[in-house]
Every structure is written in structure tokens, then in C-alpha cells.
Amino acid sequence: xxxxxxxxxxxxxxxxxxxxxxxxxxxxxxxxxxxxxxxxxxxxxxxxxxxxxxxxxxxxxxxxxxxxxxxxxxxxxxxxxxxxxxxxxxxxxxxxxxxxxxxxxxxxxxxxxxxxxxxxxxxxxxxxxxxxxxxxxxxxxxxxxxxxxxxxxxxxxxxxxxxxxxxxxxxxxxxxxxxxxxxxxxxxxxxxxxxxxxxxxxxxxxxxxxxxxxxxxxxxxxxxxxxxxxxxxxxxxxxxxxxxxxxxxxxxxxxxxxxxxxxxxxxxxxxxxxxxxxxxxxxxxxxxx
Amino acid sequence: xxxxxxxxxxxxxxxxxxxxxxxxxxxxxxxxxxxxxxxxxxxxxxxxxxxxxxxxxxxxxxxxxxxxxxxxxxxxxxxxxxxxxxxxxxxxxxxxxxxxxxxxxxxxxxxxxxxxxxxxxxxxxxxxxxxx
Numbered sequence: 001x002x003x004x005x006x007x008x009x010x011x012x013x014x015x016x017x018x019x020x021x022x023x024x025x026x027x028x029x030x031x032x033x034x035x036x037x038x039x040x041x042x043x044x045x046x047x048x049x050x051x052x053x054x055x056x057x058x059x060x061x062x063x064x065x066x067x068x069x070x071x072x073x074x075x076x077x078x079x080x081x082x083x084x085x086x087x088x089x090x091x092x093x094x095x096x097x098x099x100x101x102x103x104x105x106x107x108x109x110x111x112x113x114x115x116x117x118x119x120x121x122x123x124x125x126x127x128x129x130x131x132x133x134x135x136x137x138x139x140x141x142x143x144x145x146x147x148x149x150x151x152x153x154x155x156x157x158x159x160x161x162x163x164x165x166x167x168x169x170x171x172x173x174x175x176x177x178x179x180x181x182x183x184x185x186x187x188x189x190x191x192x193x194x195x196x197x198x199x200x201x202x203x204x205x206x207x208x209x210x211x212x213x214x215x216x217x218x219x220x221x222x223x224x225x226x227x228x229x230x231x232x233x234x235x236x237x238x239x240x241x242x243x244x245x246x247x248x249x250x251x252x253x254x255x256x257x258x259x260x261x262x263x264x265x266x267x268x269x270x271x272x273x274x275x276x277x278x279x280x281x282x283x284x285x286x287x288x289x
Numbered sequence: 290x291x292x293x294x295x296x297x298x299x300x301x302x303x304x305x306x307x308x309x310x311x312x313x314x315x316x317x318x319x320x321x322x323x324x325x326x327x328x329x330x331x332x333x334x335x336x337x338x339x340x341x342x343x344x345x346x347x348x349x350x351x352x353x354x355x356x357x358x359x360x361x362x363x364x365x366x367x368x369x370x371x372x373x374x375x376x377x378x379x380x381x382x383x384x385x386x387x388x389x390x391x392x393x394x395x396x397x398x399x400x401x402x403x404x405x406x407x408x409x410x411x412x413x414x415x416x417x418x419x420x421x
Binding site: 038041042044045046048049052149150153207208209210211212216217220221224227228231 | 297299300301302303304317318319329330331332333334356357359366368370371
């Protein structure tokens with residue numbers, strides 16, 4: 001049975017925790033709003049980019065297609081780009097991405113393929129280090145970045161493309177959380193190299209004149225496409241992170257509230273018990289005289 | 290109105306402009322081109338240069354650093370890697386761009402060397418055109 005003073009301290013500490021989680025929830029809500037806005041703003045570019053590339057890819061596939069589109073012809077070395085957050089306290093956000101990446105890595109290794117891992121954000125790196133540390137090839141640290149920009153995505157994309165040109169891998173896949181709503185983020189694996197497009201995209205290439213040439217434009221566009229996909233993934237991830245943090249902190253705030261109620265009941269009960277005990281002692285003392 | 294076309298300028302981060310335009314001057318990869326309503330459908334890549342949009346209210350200029358433009362009979366969408374309204378540009382922005390292009394030209398493979406050096410020249414020319 002904890003003493004009255006212990007209980008009081010305990011209540012005080014849980015109250016402080018609740019204040020912090022409440023504040024974090026509100027900060028996450030504000031950041032989520034911003035992250036959603038930038039994800040929204042980036043959408044027209046990405047959509048148009050994909051539409052044009054899909055149209056071009058349809059007509060350019062086959063002989064002599066760029067390697068970013070057709071692949072290296074092999075399927076041996078896989079690069080997994082695992083994008084997670086720089087900060088914790090966001091519920092299952094990082095674990096769900098890592099789980100997805102882990103399953104993919106296990107499958108690839110079981111098939112006898114080589115796996116390389118590029119991590120973005122330190123939380124995923126920490127979780128993957130124990131089992132897959134030997135496969136790490138690079139790490140991108142975004143903890144200093146206040147506001148995600150296209151430059152960040154371009155940096156990552158350039159790194160990936162340089163490795164591809166150097167023949168370090170055959171297939172690259174991005175792992176990130178796609179933002180659906182505040183309470184739902186879907187861990188997603190998206191293959192970026194070789195590029196894949198929706199089958200349903202109609203081939204529009206006949207309609208257009210191309211300058212300089214279809215192949216020239218495609219060769220110019222594909223690296224940009226990789227950067228765009230990385231950018232979209234980063235933005236979706238940022239929005240998901242804030243969403244996950246917001247709901248995690250909302251739960252924490254509610255739990256702290258419940259705990260305070262329970263502790264307060266216990267506190268009052270033991271206080272009452274102490275008073276009753278004292279009264280009985282006095283009364284029995286008086287009767288004994 | 291039949292003689293205007295819908296002009297959209299988007300960068301990866303935001304939509305910069307969406308207006309009706311009478312003519313759009315585009316720094317295409319192989320020389321400037323001006324598109325007006327009824328232009329043959331074309332897709333072209335951009336070189337660093339100045340994009341000029343004119344309509345009844347006047348004209349607006351943007352500095353773009355590459356990307357591509359999709360032209361149809363009734364609309365133009367320009368997807369620029371980076372786009373800045375000319376009024377907002379400063380000497381430092383150009384300095385950074387030139388420095389970046391130069392460093393890329395240094396490390397470029399022999400077969401890409403010419404393209405990378407052209408990039409530097411294009412940016413320098415663009416800087417002159419923007420008046421910095």
C-alpha cells in the first residue's frame with residue numbers, strides 16, 4: 001500500500017506527463033497541417049510527370065530503351081531505401097515501415113539475392129541495425145532539415161542514381177508510409193528502378209511532337225522521375241509521421257487522464273481510511289477509560 | 290475566348306501560376322519557342338532560361354532551371370525543376386546555380402561534358418537576361 005505522499009507525487013508526475021503529451025499532440029496537429037499542404041502542393045507535378053513518362057515509356061520500351069526503364073537485365077542485387085523518421089514518440093510509425101522492409105529483405109535473402117540497405121532517418125536505422133547492419137550501404141540524415149524541400153529529395157535521388165550507374169544494384173525499392181488519414185498510414189513498397197508505370201496509362205505519344213526526340217526526353221525525364229518519386233515519398237512520410245504522432249499522443253493523453261482518475265480515487269480512499277482509523281483509535285481509547 | 294490558352298507552371302514544391310495566357314515564350318532545349326493557342330501538341334525539355342507569359346493584363350517572367358513543357362492546342366503545362374519569379378531573383382541565387390552547374394561540369398563523364406558546359410553557359414546567359 002503506497003503512502004499518501006507517494007500517491008500524491010505519483011499524481012503530480014502523471015499530470016506533468018499529460019501536459020507534455022497534450023502539447024506534443026497539438027504541435028503534431030499543426031505540423032500535420034503543413035505537411036499535408038506540401039504533399040498536396042507537390043501532387044500536380046508528380047501526377048503530370050508520371051502521365052508523360054508513362055506515355056513515353058509505352059512507346060520507348062523494347063530495344064535500346066534507357067537502363068532506368070528497362071533495368072540492367074539482371075535481378076540479383078536489390079537496394080532497399082528505408083525511409084523513417086528522425087524522432088520517436090510516433091506510435092507504430094517506424095516499426096511498421098521496418099517490419100515491411102524486414103519481410104522484403106528476408107524474402108530476397110531466402111531467394112539467394114543480395115540486399116543493400118540505404119536508410120533515411122535514424123529511427124529505422126537503429127531498428128534494423130541488429131539484424132541487417134551488415135547490409136547498410138549509406139545513410140541520409142535529415143535531422144537538420146526544418147522544412148523538406150525538393151533539394152533533399154534530389155540529393156537522395158542523385159545518390160541512388162550514382163550507385164545505379166556504378167552498377168551497385170539492379171532493382172531499387174522505396175519503403176515509406178503512405179498517408180491515408182490521421183489514424184491510418186499504410187506502409188508501402190514502391191519500386192523506382194527500373195521504373196514501373198500503371199498499365200492503364202494510355203499511350204499518348206502519337207499525339208505529340210517531341211523536341212529533341214522521344215528518347216532524349218525520356219533520358220532527361222527518368223532521373224527527374226526518380227527524384228520526384230523520392231520527394232513524394234518523403235512528403236507522404238512526413239505527413240504520416242505527424243499523423244501517427246498525433247494519434248499516439250492523443251492516446252497517451254487519454255491514458256494519463258484515466259490514470260490520474262484512478263490514482264485520485266485511490267488517494268481519497270486511503271486518506272479516508274487513515275481518518276477512520278484515527279477516529280476508531282480515539283473512540284476506543286475513550287471507552288477504555 | 291478562343292485566342293487564349295491555359296497556362297500552368299508547377300515546380301515539385303508548389304504551383305506557381307495558373308492563368309489564361311495569350312502567348313508563352315519557352316526556353317526549349319533547342320532554342321526559344323513561343324506558343325500561342327492552337328499550337329501543335331508538343332513535348333519539349335527546357336534549358337535554363339526565362340519563361341515569359343503574356344496575357345491581356347501584361348506579362349510575367351519566371352526563371353526556370355530545367356524540366357519540360359507539355360503543349361496542347363488549348364493548354365500549356367510547364368514542369369520546372371526550379372522556378373522563381375524574375376522579380377524575386379537575386380545575384381546570390383544565380384551565383385549558387387552557377388557554382389552548382391560548374392561543379393557538375395567538373396565531375397561529368399566525357400560524353401556528358403559538353404551538355405554540362407552548355408548548362409553553365411545557359412545559366413550565365415539567363416543571369417544576364419534577368420539583369421543581375
